[in-house]
Amino acid sequence: MTAAAPVPAPVPTPEPAPAKRRRRRRGGRWTIAERLSAGWLILLVGGMLVLPTLRGIDPLDIGAESRFAKLSPEHWLGADNLGRDLLARALDGAQVSVLIGVGSVLIAALIGVPLGMLSAYYGGVIAAVISFVVDVILAFPGLVLALGLASFLGASVTNVMIAITVPMFPVFVRLARAQTLALLETEYLEASEVIGTPVLSIMRRDVLPNISEAILAFGFVSIGRAILIEGSLSFLGIGVPRTQPTWGGMINEGRIYMTTDPLLILVPGAFLLLTILSLNLISDRFLVDGDAVTGARA
Known part of the structure; x- marks a missing residue:
């Protein structure tokens, strides 16, 4: 009598590896809200540069x-209590808001991002x-804090930019530090350290491109927030x-x-609202989900 062939043991099915958290690239088609936001910002910048002269x-x-003139061909958005054109004044005010908003955020980023990256890289006393x-x-x-600094420094565009930059740059420090700390565990960054790449080159070539989004x-x-703070200070x-x-x-x-x-x-109020809302919606194209470090370049 022939013995029955042994039944092979079942081969365990390997569990699927956990899905990697991937970066959500918003580089595809623009949503309607993003198109309208970009259109408003382009119209605002173009209007404040060209329309008053024309x-x-x-x-x-x-x-x-x-x-108190109403909407008319002479005053497209009316006039105020002194007969001054509201559209011309709103566009002139846009120059101040854009200058202060972009300038203060740019200065805050130029100060905060390098400090955050160096703090994460070196740690120790520097980070403390x-x-x-x-x-x-x-x-x-x-x-x-911006209110106190503006009151102390006096009324001027430069002083308002300083008053907004001081409370804003620490947030860039924390953001850059958090992003850089997550990058320190990646293999390509460790390889750069092993081959003796200078720290500044690592920060510029390997870290900064990966935290730029x-x-x-x-x-x-932050530009929208800076414009809102400037409007609050001017209101006061x-x-x-x-x-x-x-x-x-106004x-x-x-x-x-x-x-x-x-x-x-x-x-x-409409100029202020639409500008801040447009900046917030445009920022969505750079948002990422998943880990703090996404899409690190090798």
Whole structure:
């Protein structure tokens, strides 16, 4: 009698490896909201550079006959209580807001990102000192600190930029530090250290390109926040000089006419709202999900 063939033991099926958390690249088609946001920002920048010259209207010109003028070919968005063109003043205020918003965020990033990367790379005493300074500054609410600095330094565009940069750069330090710490465990970065690549070259070639998307995303949001802080300071009368049209200053001047002529606050308020909203929506194209480090280059 022939013995039955032994039944082979079942081969265990290997468990699937956990899915890697991948970067969500938003480089495809733009959403409707992103297109509208980009269109508004382009229209705003183009308008503030070209339209005042084409129309030949001075935002400081006073005309008694044009007081509280409604929408017309002469005043596309009306005129204020002194007959000054609201569109011209809003576009002139946009120059201040864009300059302060972009300038303060750029300075904050230029200070904060290198400090954050070096803090993560070296650690020890350097990281402790940088973290202490950052924690001290972040202990104050950003708007309150900017308010105090602007009051102390005086009303000028440069002083407002300083007042906004000081509470903003520590956040760039923390963001760059967190992103860099996650990169330190990658093989290609360890290989660069082994072959003796200088630290500055590692930071510039290997670290900075890999954290740039997070920095850009936060940068766009920060520009909107800086514009909002500048508007708040100008509304309180401690931002740029009162003779310079600003969105916050226009809202402050028009608030007493809010019930009789709401255009005086609706026009600068709409410019402020649409600009900040557009910057926030554009920042979504740089957002990443998954680990803090995504798509590291080898």
